[in-house]
Amino acid sequence: MSQIGSFALLLALGLSSYSFLAGLVALLGKDAVSARLGETARRAGIATFAAVLLAGVVLVVAAFNDDFSIAYIFHHSNRDLPAAYKFAVLWSGQEGSLLFWSLLLAGYGFVLRLRYKTDQRLFAYASVIIASVQVFFLLILNFAAHPFGTMQGQLPGDGNGLNPLLQYPEMVIHPPMLYLGYVGFTVPFAFALGALIMKYPGEKWIHITRRWTMVTWGFLTIGVFLGAHWAYAVLGWGGYWGWDPVENASLMPWLTGTAFLHSVMMQEKRGMLKVWNMSLIFATFLLSMLGTFLTRSGVISSVHAFAQSSIGTWFLVFIGLTLAVCSFFLVANRDHLKSEHKLESLVSRESSFLFNNLLLLVVCFTILWGTFFPILSEFVQGHKVTVGPPFFNRVAVPVALLLLLLTAVGPLLAWRKTSVESLKRNFLFPAIGSVAVGGMMILFGVRPWEDPSYFYATMAAILSALVTFTVISEFLRGGRVIAGKSGMNLVSAMLHLYHRNTRRYGGYIVHFGVALVIVGILGQPFNKEVEKEMAFGDKINIDPYTLVCQSYTQDDNPNYGNEWAIINVFRGGKQITTMYPERRFYKASGQPQTLPRIYPSFREDLFLVADLYVVYEGKNETTGRPIIKAHLNPLVPWIWIGLIIMVFGTITALIPNAAAVRATAPAPVRAPAEVGAGD
Amino acid sequence: MGSILSRLRKKSVLRLFLGGAALQRCDNNPLANAASAAEVAPSPRRWLQAAALAFAVFAFLGAGDTDARFKDLGHRMMCTCGCGQVLLECNHVGCQASDKMRGELSAAIDKGGSNNDDLILQGFVQEYGPTVIAAPTATGFNRVAWIMPFLVLALGIALAVYIVRSWKSRPTPALTDGIAIPHGHELDQFRAQARKETDV
Numbered sequence: 076m077s078q079i080g081s082f083a084l085l086l087a088l089g090l091s092s093y094s095f096l097a098g099l100v101a102l103l104g105k106d107a108v109s110a111r112l113g114e115t116a117r118r119a120g121i122a123t124f125a126a127v128l129l130a131g132v133v134l135v136v137a138a139f140n141d142d143f144s145i146a147y148i149f150h151h152s153n154r155d156l157p158a159a160y161k162f163a164v165l166w167s168g169q170e171g172s173l174l175f176w177s178l179l180l181a182g183y184g185f186v187l188r189l190r191y192k193t194d195q196r197l198f199a200y201a202s203v204i205i206a207s208v209q210v211f212f213l214l215i216l217n218f219a220a221h222p223f224g225t226m227q228g229q230l231p232g233d234g235n236g237l238n239p240l241l242q243y244p245e246m247v248i249h250p251p252m253l254y255l256g257y258v259g260f261t262v263p264f265a266f267a268l269g270a271l272i273m274k275y276p277g278e279k280w281i282h283i284t285r286r287w288t289m290v291t292w293g294f295l296t297i298g299v300f301l302g303a304h305w306a307y308a309v310l311g312w313g314g315y316w317g318w319d320p321v322e323n324a325s326l327m328p329w330l331t332g333t334a335f336l337h338s339v340m341m342q343e344k345r346g347m348l349k350v351w352n353m354s355l356i357f358a359t360f361l362l363s364m365l366g367t368f369l370t371r372s373g374v375i376s377s378v379h380a381f382a383q384s385s386i387g388t389w390f391l392v393f394i395g396l397t398l399a400v401c402s403f404f405l406v407a408n409r410d411h412l413k414s415e416h417k418l419e420s421l422v423s424r425e426s427s428f429l430f431n432n433l434l435l436l437v438v439c440f441t442i443l444w445g446t447f448f449p450i451l452s453e454f455v456q457g458h459k460v461t462v463g464p465p466f467f468n469r470v471a472v473p474v475a476l477l478l479l480l481l482t483a484v485g486p487l488l489a490w491r492k493t494s495v496e497s498l499k500r501n502f503l504f505p506a507i508g509s510v511a512v513g514g515m516m517i518l519f520g521v522r523p524w525e526d527p528s529y530f531y532a533t534m535a536a537i538l539s540a541l542v543t544f545t546v547i548s549e550f551l552r553g554g555r556v557i558a559g560k561s562g563m564n565l566v567s568a569m570l571h572l573y574h575r576n577t578r579r580y581g582g583y584i585v586h587f588g589v590a591l592v593i594v595g596i597l598g599q600p601f602n603k604e605v606e607k608e609m610a611f612g613d614k615i616n617i618d619p620y621t622l623v624c625q626s627y628t629q630d631d632n633p634n635y636g637n638e639w640a641i642i643n644v645f646r647g648g649k650q651i652t653t654m655y656p657e658r659r660f661y662k663a664s665g666q667p668q669t670l671p672r673i674y675p676s677f678r679e680d681l682f683l684v685a686d687l688y689v690v691y692e693g694k695n696e697t698t699g700r701p702i703i704k705a706h707l708n709p710l711v712p713w714i715w716i717g718l719i720i721m722v723f724g725t726i727t728a729l730i731p732n733a734a735a736v737r738a739t740a741p742a743p744v745r746a747p748a749e750v751g752a753g754d
Numbered sequence: 755m756g757s758i759l760s761r762l763r764k765k766s767v768l769r770l771f772l773g774g775a776a777l778q779r780c781d782n783n784p785l786a787n788a789a790s791a792a793e794v795a796p797s798p799r800r801w802l803q804a805a806a807l808a809f810a811v812f813a814f815l816g817a818g819d820t821d822a823r824f825k826d827l828g829h830r831m832m833c834t835c836g837c838g839q840v841l842l843e844c845n846h847v848g849c850q851a852s853d854k855m856r857g858e859l860s861a862a863i864d865k866g867g868s869n870n871d872d873l874i875l876q877g878f879v880q881e882y883g884p885t886v887i888a889a890p891t892a893t894g895f896n897r898v899a900w901i902m903p904f905l906v907l908a909l910g911i912a913l914a915v916y917i918v919r920s921w922k923s924r925p926t927p928a929l930t931d932g933i934a935i936p937h938g939h940e941l942d943q944f945r946a947q948a949r950k951e952t953d954v
Contacts, residue, residue, distance in 0.1 A: 312843045319838060347921070414921070426918055433910045441903040448890065448899050455895050461832050462899065463888035464840060470903045 256295025581728025
């Protein structure tokens with residue numbers, strides 16, 4: 076089995092190397108021989124996918140067959156591991172996850188090479204660049220992190236098992252989503268670099284990659300949020316974002332990717348920010364690679380990191396090389412990237428995009444800076460310091476609030492120039508609405524002047540309301556115009572409006588989703604928690620709930636043994652649910668794991684949007700009593716609802732635009748003026 | 755539909771956004787608990803309760819100072835067990851480090867007024883090393899950690915303003931004698947540009 080896998084990986088390396096070298100040679104020539112060579116390079120790229128797929132399938136089959144002669148399977152699986160998690164073995168260790176990276180890249184390359192007729196020359200450049208990235212990963216897989224290494228000596232009877240933290244349904248989805256995002260940015264990167272190298276005229280490369288970029292961004296968004304939800308549902312500390320270096324690593328390309336999605340519109344519509352867009356997509360790809368490096372090098376301690384290994388050096392060399400190539404072509408071909416238009420007013424959509432990009436990049440820089448500052452500190456001061464949540468919350472949150480302000484303001488500004496009258500007209504309803512929200516918060520007891528976290532929470536609520544009201548007013552305004560022209564009712568008109576410009580209105584829906592996510596985050600200062608040893612019948616009061624310990628029980632299955640607490644939850648004297656927080660002991664790995672239980676309160680009260688979050692922490696060794704910790708986390712469900720709305724907005728933004736509706740009311744026709752006549 | 759509307763009338767719309775958050779801020783406070791216990795009360799009572807709550811928050815401001823200090827300091831330190839979490843958020847099963855540290859923190863706070871927050875943190879640094887503090891201190895080289903993001907923001911704003919100004923001052927194409935009327939392909943290009951810029 077391992078020999079088939081090893082052979083497949085070697086074959087893939089040979090094919091992708093050929094695809095890269097032959098493709099490169101073909102691009103240098105312009106004769107018929109070069110064209111034929113280019114075609115063989117394209118086909119070798121397609122065949123690479125088949126070879127990497129074979130290697131991936133072999134590893135998964137080995138996991139299902141409990142083939143512990145393969146060291147990777149021994150270290151990451153065991154006989155009694157459920158089937159879904161055996162599939163997840165593919166990405167749960169260093170070598171397997173690199174194989175998965177390579178497989179996804181080969182998959183993206185496969186689709187790209189099949190669609191080459193869109194623009195053969197540009198696609199040939201992109202194909203060569205993707206092949207170069209593929210070669211890098213296959214080199215690592217063959218020579219530094221081989222997933223098919225075999226066990227020496229007598230074969231073990233069972234494996235070490237999968238890390239308990241990964242034995243959760245979301246772990247079967249979260250890494251693939253995140254990887255689809257990370258790897259997917261290779262495609263727009265390849266097109267951008269290709270277009271720069273060949274001095275591709277116009278903005279067609281942006282049109283070609285627009286959907287790739289949005290799909291990739293969507294995957295990364297889902298991946299990041301699923302990671303947050305996994306942390307919330309599995310780690311049991313009651314939070315969803317710990318500013319861990321690896322969490323940060325996933326957020327950084329998301330931020331630059333978001334900046335790119337916005338600024339690229341400037342290039343499409345006004346022929347501006349060409350150098351900037353190139354730099355942004357290069358940065359996004361490099362930050363994706365940096366994230367992969369951070370997880371694998373051991374350079375920064377993180378709860379997510381794989382075992383330390385030497386492959387960090389490989390990544391550093393590759394990142395350095397990529398940076399050098401990108402910088403060289405940016406400088407060498409800078410004349411090709413000159414802006415075509417001038418800015419006509421400071422109060423314009425162009426300015427708002429520029430500042431939006433600036434703020435996104437400042438947040439990105441802050442995260443990068445905070446992530447690497449411990450290394451810098453060790454270098455300068457001789458000792459590491461911790462850069463944890465207090466730093467990021469203090470520095471990134473104010474900038475993120477400014478960003479939220481621009482999210483609200485930007486859509487109301489016109490391209491080129493916005494008049495004061497139109498600003499007043501467009502802002503009136505959203506501004507009044509958001510100020511009213513702030514007033515209501517103060518009226519109901521939130522004192523923003525008492526504590527910075529309350530201040531930020533209030534500001535976030537006001538600005539989220541501003542974003543929401545802006546989106547509503549944009550839909551209403553456009554809908555009314557169409558309704559007036561076509562005679563449709565307002566709802567149909569707004570739907571038609573959406574369908575006529577899915578990208579714009581899908582984007583607004585994404586903005587609305589972001590506002591909801593912010594609302595979810597702003598509940599954090601108001602979290603409550605109570606920890607108590609609980610004997611039978613003992614109570615925990617966490618307003619408005621009372622938790623009563625009914626009993627404890629145990630269970631056992633081949634994979635793990637577990638202890639449960641049976642907690643009845645009362646509200647207003649009435650039992651509303653029973654919760655079963657759990658602690659497991661995984662037999663193969665010998666590791667314990669707590670599994671909190673979460674009760675979203677809107678099940679029984681639509682307007683109390685909070686999570687009751689109960690953790691079985693273990694037993695007090697002295698008294699033998701179980702320790703239960705209860706959290707009440709207000710507003711958290713909005714984060715996940717916001718994500719669903721963001722994904723919905725992204726998907727609808729991918730739908731092709733519909734044709735404009737015909738006006739039913741005939742417009743008065745005038746005779747055309749005699750323009751230019753009589754001079 | 756009718757029942758939803760009547761439900762809507764019974765509840766404060768604010769809770770849609772706050773999730774009862776305002777009520778949770780004073781969880782040590784008996785008045786607040788009394789106010790929040792009556793979740794399903796009709797609308798006028800809710801307003802009264804909200805007013806009582808607002809008063810209670812104001813009146814009992816500063817109550818539970820020790821708890822607040824414990825919470826604040828506990829969130830400014832990291833657990834040293836290797837979990838990488840803030841001290842009060844470590845839920846590492848059977849974590850010896852966080853239990854010990856929490857005990858030490860409580861004892862330090864109980865010592866009283868002369869033992870201020872900075873001294874308490876200093877004590878932990880001496881015992882556990884500088885990585886126990888969850889964020890860089892505002893001293894020495896660590897200041898750079900705090901300054902740099904805002905410096906980059908300021909430089910970025912200055913650069914953006916400069917770029918916008920330079921874009922604005924770009925020369926517009928000079929008018930030639932007489933206006934050339936676009937026709938055919940040239941006119942199509944203008945139309946395409948107009949469509950791009952107006953999003954229709």
